[in-house]
Every structure is written in structure tokens, then in C-alpha cells.
Amino acid sequence: MEHFKNPRNMGEMKDADSVGEVGNPVCGDLMYIYIKVKERDGKEIIDDISFQTFGCAAAIATSSMITELAKGKTLEEGLNITRDDVAVSLDGLPPIKMHCSNLAADGLKKAIENYREKQK
Amino acid sequence: MNKPKYVYLDYAATTPMDQRVIEEMNAHFKDTYGNSSSLHSVGQKAAQTLVKSREIVASIINANRADIYFTSSGTEADNIALMGVALKNQKKGNHIITSAIEHHAVENTCKHLKKSGFDVTFLPVDNLGLINLEELEETITKNTVLISIMFANNEIGTIEPIKEIGEIAKKHDVIFHTDAVQAFGKIPIDVNEMNIDLLSASAHKLYGPKGVGMLYIRNKGIREGWGKYIEPIMFGGGHERDMRPSTVNVPGIAGFAKAVELAKEEMPKEIERLSRLRDKVIDFVLKNIEDSYLNGHPTRRLPNNVNLGIRFIEGESMVLDLDGQGIATSTGSACSSKSLDPSHVLLAIGLKPQEAHGSLRITVGRFTTEEDIDYFLEKLPPIIERLRKMSPLKKGKNH
Numbered sequence: 001m002e003h004f005k006n007p008r009n010m011g012e013m014k015d016a017d018s019v020g021e022v023g024n025p026v027c028g029d030l031m032y033i034y035i036k037v038k039e040r041d042g043k044e045i046i047d048d049i050s051f052q053t054f055g056c057a058a059a060i061a062t063s064s065m066i067t068e069l070a071k072g073k074t075l076e077e078g079l080n081i082t083r084d085d086v087a088v089s090l091d092g093l094p095p096i097k098m099h100c101s102n103l104a105a106d107g108l109k110k111a112i113e114n115y116r117e118k119q120k
Numbered sequence: 121m122n123k124p125k126y127v128y129l130d131y132a133a134t135t136p137m138d139q140r141v142i143e144e145m146n147a148h149f150k151d152t153y154g155n156s157s158s159l160h161s162v163g164q165k166a167a168q169t170l171v172k173s174r175e176i177v178a179s180i181i182n183a184n185r186a187d188i189y190f191t192s193s194g195t196e197a198d199n200i201a202l203m204g205v206a207l208k209n210q211k212k213g214n215h216i217i218t219s220a221i222e223h224h225a226v227e228n229t230c231k232h233l234k235k236s237g238f239d240v241t242f243l244p245v246d247n248l249g250l251i252n253l254e255e256l257e258e259t260i261t262k263n264t265v266l267i268s269i270m271f272a273n274n275e276i277g278t279i280e281p282i283k284e285i286g287e288i289a290k291k292h293d294v295i296f297h298t299d300a301v302q303a304f305g306k307i308p309i310d311v312n313e314m315n316i317d318l319l320s321a322s323a324h325k326l327y328g329p330k331g332v333g334m335l336y337i338r339n340k341g342i343r344e345g346w347g348k349y350i351e352p353i354m355f356g357g358g359h360e361r362d363m364r365p366s367t368v369n370v371p372g373i374a375g376f377a378k379a380v381e382l383a384k385e386e387m388p389k390e391i392e393r394l395s396r397l398r399d400k401v402i403d404f405v406l407k408n409i410e411d412s413y414l415n416g417h418p419t420r421r422l423p424n425n426v427n428l429g430i431r432f433i434e435g436e437s438m439v440l441d442l443d444g445q446g447i448a449t450s451t452g453s454a455c456s457s458k459s460l461d462p463s464h465v466l467l468a469i470g471l472k473p474q475e476a477h478g479s480l481r482i483t484v485g486r487f488t489t490e491e492d493i494d495y496f497l498e499k500l501p502p503i504i505e506r507l508r509k510m511s512p513l514k515k516g517k518n519h
């Protein structure tokens with residue numbers, strides 16, 4: 001509930017390096033994950049991250065949580081964040097809402113993959 | 121402004137009980153404990169309470185006392201009406217006509233009948249939620265045995281043309297059932313003037329107890345009786361004239377009757393008062409909140425129902441934010457139920473799924489004050505603003 005009431009890292013990032021768009025408003029969920037990447041000690045780090053979400057409270061909370069989890073991590077680590085990590089960090093989600101944490105993890109993956117595509 | 125204790129704006133889901141109903145029930149819990157089927161005097165006292173209650177409940181829809189059958193809920197009344205008529209009339213025909221916006225109690229019973237081999241037509245509605253009378257008449261075949269159309273919709277508040285449907289049903293000699301759970305006690309109903317054969321109602325939408333309902337079954341002539349066109353779906357003792365067995369819930373029914381008595385007294389005044397509160401909400405939102413619209417009919421609408429579409433945000437988030445401010449509302453949106461599909465009612469009036477996800481239902485009632493509404497209207501705009509900031513959907517983006 002805390003992450004729904006006071007979501008972290010919320011809003012559009014105008015100068016993002018990459019955006020991951022997932023979901024579909026038809027199903028009641030649409031999520032954008034914005035990331036900004038920086039090199040540090042030869043590693044690519046998620047330096048800044050934000051989200052925008054059209055969805056239920058669980059979708060908002062999971063978006064907020066994944067930005068917290070991913071901030072400061074390497075891209076590799078970011079790709080390895082799973083829906084379970086998100087759900088566990090939120091102290092559990094009802095089964096019907098698990099797809100929301102899937103969405104958040106997928107959104108982050110997509111943002112990272114998009115970023116790598118662009119670097120090629 | 122001082123914050124009121126708790127602002128309950130979800131009267132269509134259920135109502136708090138009226139204190140006068142609680143007192144009536146308490147007295148009956150203590151004194152009317154007999155089984156209404158028993159011969160001794162405590163049993164007979166219960167039987168008398170039942171007769172009186174039947175009389176009161178019948179009077180609000182201009183029915184005969186003998187045609188009221190108490191049930192355990194609105195859902196049970198719907199089930200008896202649909203299953204009882206379908207099963208009884210199998211030799212005559214197997215076609216049932218209903219609407220696309222029925223409450224699940226009717227919708228899912230119809231789906232069950234369809235799975236069991238009955239032919240069910242789900243009539244579409246227009247974008248205000250009304251069925252089309254010509255289409256209804258064209259859909260009737262010689263196999264049609266039952267028309268079941270709700271009196272007023274629980275989500276969008278649209279009131280169906282019940283009298284006209286009754287005329288069509290009568291003309292074609294088809295039995296007509298209406299789920300009046302939302303309309304009963306709120307707006308005038310006359311089963312004779314409207315040619316209604318079967319009508320479902322429930323006490324808990326009317327400041328009465330949960331788990332008490334009734335089915336009105338028109339007796340079509342003494343010799344014919346209900347036995348000719350409906351049969352029970354539950355079997356046991358002979359209670360409620362073999363229509364609904366099980367020891368009768370006399371205190372609950374006495375509470376239902378008290379609730380009906382109060383509703384009857386207060387109806388004219390309440391229609392006016394609630395309509396004013398309803399229109400205050402609608403006018404304020406449409407005027408002050410960009411990209412908002414009203415779901416349902418602008419005038420053929422329950423006096424206590426507001427259903428708003430708020431673009432770019434999701435209903436459940438609004439409900440939870442409002443709850444955080446001490447305001448109870450509801451949404452037709454998916455995540456609120458076990459399914460993730462948007463409301464079948466909002467889809468049936470032509471909303472896109474993403475629009476259907478963004479609905480907010482506000483339903484007022486006997487204990488709603490002007491202050492409650494002012495408080496709600498003060499809290500709503502900043503909540504919408506916050507959620508819109510969070511949403512990737514914006515004006516001009518095509519999603």
C-alpha cells in the first residue's frame with residue numbers, strides 16, 4: 001500500500017536513454033519504464049529510472065517497487081530481477097495481481113533491451 | 121472543512137441498516153422465535169408476523185399478498201424465476217430472452233441454462249443502456265417462454281422501459297420476469313400496470329438485513345396457479361407454499377417488511393433529495409474535470425446513481441485513493457473482482473475496454489448528506505490529478 005500511496009520515481013523522463021513499453025490499456029494495464037544509463041568502473045549502471053502506469057493499485061505499486069530495486073544496479077542485474085523479487089519486496093501480492101509484477105519486470109527488461117539495441 | 125467520520129457512497133453495493141429496522145428485528149429475535157409452520161401459539165405468532173410482512177411487502181408493488189414468496193436473497197429469487205420457468209416450460213419451448221447488462225445473478229443463471237441446452241438471447245443495449253423494444257419483439261419466437269429484463273441497472277442506473285416490455289410480453293403470451301433489486305423501494309413499481317409476472321427484490325439494498333429477499337409470482341388465475349408456469353428448484357418442507365422450502369427466517373422477513381414500510385413512506389421525498397445530490401455530483405464533475413463523461417442515461421436513471429468515466433486513469437486506483445480519504449465508492453473496473461475483464465455492462469454500452477477500466481460509481485442513500493457530497497467533491501479532483509500525472513495515457517495519444 002505504501003508504494004501505491006507514495007510511489008517512488010514516478011513520471012515521464014524527458015531525457016531517458018531508453019523506454020520500455022509493456023501491457024495494453026485494453027487489459028487495464030499500460031506501463032512505461034524509463035532508464036538512464038551511465039558507465040561506472042567499466043560497468044553499465046542504471047543511473048536513473050522512472051515509470052508511468054495506467055493500471056490498478058497493484059500495477060502502480062509494482063512499478064514503484066521495480067524502480068527502487070533497479071536503481072543503481074548494473075544492466076545485467078536489472079535483467080535478472082524477476083516478478084518474484086518484486087512481489088517479495090512488496091510483502092506478497094494476491095495471486096490475481098501477480099501479472100502486475102510480471103508487467104513491471106517485463107517493462108524493465110524491455111527498457112534494457114531497447115537500450116542495448118540502440119548501442120549496437 | 122471538518123472531515124466527516126466516514127462517507128459511504130456505495131449504496132448500490134449494499135446499505136447500512138436503518139436503526140428502526142434493527143429494533144424491529146431485535147424484538148422479533150426475542151419474541152417471534154417459533155417456527156411459522158408449528159401449530160402451537162409461538163409458531164402461530166411467527167405465522168402471523170409472516171402474513172403481516174407479506175402484506176406490507178406486497179403493497180409497495182401493488183401485488184396480492186399471496187403472490188409474495190420470501191427467499192434467502194435477490195440472487196435466489198432470480199434463480200427460482202429463471203430456472204423454475206425454464207424447467208417447467210420445456211415442452212412449450214426453450215427460448216429465453218434477457219439483456220446484455222443483467223446482474224450476474226441473472227446473467228450467470230442464463231449462461232448455465234444455455235450450457236444445459238436452452239436457447240438464450242442476450243439483447244444488446246444502446247449507449248445509454250436501454251434495450252430496443254422493436255428488437256425485443258422481433259426476437260420473440262413461438263419457442264420463447266420467458267423474457268427477463270432488469271428494472272434498473274446496478275452499475276449505470278439506467279431504468280428500462282418496463283411497462284412497454286410488459287405489454288409486449290403480454291401480447292405474445294410470454295412470461296415476464298424483472299430483477300428489480302436496485303429499483304425496489306426507490307422508485308414506484310406497479311406489477312399490474314406494468315404486466316410483470318415475476319419480480320425479484322432484496323432487503324439489503326433497502327436498509328434491511330442481508331440474506332433476505334423475495335420473488336413476486338403472479339397467480340394467473342386460481343385454477344391455473346403458479347404451478348402451471350413455474351416450478352420450485354429446491355425441495356424440502358412445504359414452506360412458502362412449496363416454492364421455497366426451509367424454516368422461514370421470520371425476524372429477517374419482519375426486518376424486510378419494516379424496511380419496505382419506511383421506504384414507502386419516504387419514497388417521494390427521497391427521490392427528490394437523492395436526485396438533487398446525484399445531479400450535484402454529475403454537474404460538478406462534468407463541469408470541472410476535463411475528459412470526464414457520464415455513463416448511463418441522463419434522465420431515465422435511478423435517483424441515487426452516478427457512474428462517471430474518467431479518462432486516462434483506472435477505477436480501482438481512484439477507489440483506493442478515495443478510501444484513503446474516508447470515502448467509499450466503487451468501480452466497474454476489472455481488478456476489483458476476480459476476473460481481469462472490464463465490466464460487461466460498460467462494454468455493452470459501447471465503451472472501449474480502457475474506458476471501461478476508468479469508471480467510478482457513486483451511489484447515495486438515506487444517510488448521505490449534502491456535507492458528504494461536498495467533502496467528496498473537494499477530495500476527488502486532486503486524486504484524479506495525481507493519478508493522471510502517473511498515467512502514460514494522455515490526450516491525443518491513440519491508445
Ligand SMILES: Cc1ncc(COP(=O)(O)O)c(C=O)c1O
Nearest residue numbers: 193194195223225274301302322
Ligand atoms: C440488480 C441486482 N440483482 C441481484 C442482486 C443480488 O442480490 P443479493 O445480494 O440479495 O443476492 C443485486 C445485488 O448485488 C443486484 O444489484
